Amino acid sequence: MKILQLKERPMLRPYVRGIIVMLLTSCFLSASAQTSKGSTQIAYNNSVFSELIGNLNSADVNKIAYYSGILPELNGKINAIGSTEITYYTSDFYPEIKGKIKSIGHTEIGYYTGNFYPEIKGKIKSIGSTEITYYTGNFYPEIKGMIKSIGSTDVSYYTGDFYPEIKGKIKSIGRTDISYYTGDFYPEIKGKIKAIGNTEVSYYTGDFYPEIKGKVKSIGNTNISYYTGDFYPELKGRLKSIDGRLSENILLFFPDLIVRN
Numbered sequence: 040m041k042i043l044q045l046k047e048r049p050m051l052r053p054y055v056r057g058i059i060v061m062l063l064t065s066c067f068l069s070a071s072a073q074t075s076k077g078s079t080q081i082a083y084n085n086s087v088f089s090e091l092i093g094n095l096n097s098a099d100v101n102k103i104a105y106y107s108g109i110l111p112e113l114n115g116k117i118n119a120i121g122s123t124e125i126t127y128y129t130s131d132f133y134p135e136i137k138g139k140i141k142s143i144g145h146t147e148i149g150y151y152t153g154n155f156y157p158e159i160k161g162k163i164k165s166i167g168s169t170e171i172t173y174y175t176g177n178f179y180p181e182i183k184g185m186i187k188s189i190g191s192t193d194v195s196y197y198t199g200d201f202y203p204e205i206k207g208k209i210k211s212i213g214r215t216d217i218s219y220y221t222g223d224f225y226p227e228i229k230g231k232i233k234a235i236g237n238t239e240v241s242y243y244t245g246d247f248y249p250e251i252k253g254k255v256k257s258i259g260n261t262n263i264s265y266y267t268g269d270f271y272p273e274l275k276g277r278l279k280s281i282d283g284r285l286s287e288n289i290l291l292f293f294p295d296l297i298v299r300n
Contacts, residue, residue: 112138135161158184181207204230227253232292250276261285
């Protein structure tokens with residue numbers, strides 16, 4: 040079983056963990072994962088609370104608890120993952136952060152408030168002691184409001200019109216370069232990630248199973264499969280299995296592999 044890892048990852052780890060939890064919190068999840076011998080099978084389920092239908096109710100061995108009936112802005116949001124509690128901003132003093140994560144366990148989350156730079160208003164300013172900055176101004180409008188740095192790790196983007204399909208997409212994080220598919224040979228993967236550092240990414244192409252056309256097929260040596268056909272139409276095109284493990288750093292770029300497919 041191979042765990043894919045990016046180089047220069049120490050500064051990314053706290054940020055990635057926080058972002059993954061935020062993805063879990065801010066999205067309606069639709070799968071519960073069961074891991075066995077390196078292969079993760081995904082099963083879909085409902086919840087006893089109507090506002091939680093489709094939410095993830097277990098992940099590996101950790102129980103996930105949800106707010107229900109406390110405050111309307113918290114209903115359906117994650118209350119705890121295992122023994123780690125999650126709190127949210129509920130005041131109207133800064134409406135731009137109301138309902139957003141305030142803390143994950145002992146790690147506090149700060150946000151930019153006010154109207155000085157409206158493009159970053161309500162965005163994450165810090166996760167614990169790790170500060171996050173953003174590009175501001177109109178010099179490159181395609182990256183305005185995007186993350187500029189995470190702690191001491193810089194983030195760069197593709198700019199200009201030479202390849203419009205990758206304009207504004209991440210070019211590098213620290214010393215890890217990211218490349219994309221360009222051109223029209225397979226339009227279904229045009230602009231999608233081709234490689235992260237030395238880790239190559241492939242996709243399903245062609246029309247044999249249109250429900251998975253353009254979806255991730257492999258990341259490095261890890262193969263990914265989906266439900267196809269009409270036997271279970273409600274699962275058609277959804278994630279079925281991940282043959283191996285993917286690191287947090289990889290999942291940063293492919294949240295659909297842990298969130299709703």
